[in-house]
Amino acid sequence: MPLLSEKDTKYLKKMFEEHLKDPVKVLVFVDDPNECEYCDLTKQVLEELSAIDGKIHLSAHHVKREPELVRDYKVEMTPAILLLDANGQDTKIRFYGIPSGHEFSTLIQDIIAVSNNKPVFFNEQQIDLIKSINVPVRIRVFVTPTCPYCPKAVLMAHSAALINKNITAEMIEANEFPELSMRYGVSSVPHTVINDVHEFIGAYPEHMFVQELLKAVRKV
Numbered sequence: 001m002p003l004l005s006e007k008d009t010k011y012l013k014k015m016f017e018e019h020l021k022d023p024v025k026v027l028v029f030v031d032d033p034n035e036c037e038y039c040d041l042t043k044q045v046l047e048e049l050s051a052i053d054g055k056i057h058l059s060a061h062h063v064k065r066e067p068e069l070v071r072d073y074k075v076e077m078t079p080a081i082l083l084l085d086a087n088g089q090d091t092k093i094r095f096y097g098i099p100s101g102h103e104f105s106t107l108i109q110d111i112i113a114v115s116n117n118k119p120v121f122f123n124e125q126q127i128d129l130i131k132s133i134n135v136p137v138r139i140r141v142f143v144t145p146t147c148p149y150c151p152k153a154v155l156m157a158h159s160a161a162l163i164n165k166n167i168t169a170e171m172i173e174a175n176e177f178p179e180l181s182m183r184y185g186v187s188s189v190p191h192t193v194i195n196d197v198h199e200f201i202g203a204y205p206e207h208m209f210v211q212e213l214l215k216a217v218r219k220v
Contacts, residue, residue: 083114
């Protein structure tokens with residue numbers, strides 16, 4: 001049974017035709033169903049998405065059968081979604097957990113952003129500040145599918161990764177990874193953790209997000 005309705009498919013087809021420029025490679029990493037409750041559903045929704053437009057190239061991988069690829073891309077949990085640009089370069093954009101609810105729109109916007117090599121957020125001055133970061137940065141944004149403010153926080157982090165290859169930005173579905181959420185004391189979302197040294201709660205405006213990002217970098 002399809003996960004995307006006929007109406008949704010029609011809408012997405014029109015959106016992709018209008019906005020996709022270059023191909024985007026989507027990698028999904030899955031595990032056995034008894035190890036990963038949402039892997040099959042995540043793979044299915046991506047298969048349905050890639051069938052809508054030929055510029056979306058899906059590649060599915062099982063973590064136990066392809067350990068070298070898991071190591072190369074530093075995949076830590078499943079399901080995991082990675083986006084690569086038209087040249088096959090890793091954008092360092094990550095989704096851990098099924099992109100359902102509000103986060104489905106985040107995935108769509110990310111695919112379009114990668115296709116056009118254009119971040120969703122930030123002005124020229126903010127982009128220059130993000131580009132100035134010359135140390136590895138890992139941004140983790142904990143979300144839930146029903147949180148209406150989470151997509152902005154995730155897209156901001158993913159936009160930063162698209163701007164600067166030193167940045168890895170991860171959406172983490174808090175309910176799917178309760179132990180990790182507990183480790184970081186996640187009680188409300190969006191909850192952003194940067195390099196395990198700096199964190200904040202809420203969807204900040206662009207200029208405040210950049211300030212928090214630079215604060216975290218100074219702590220490295």
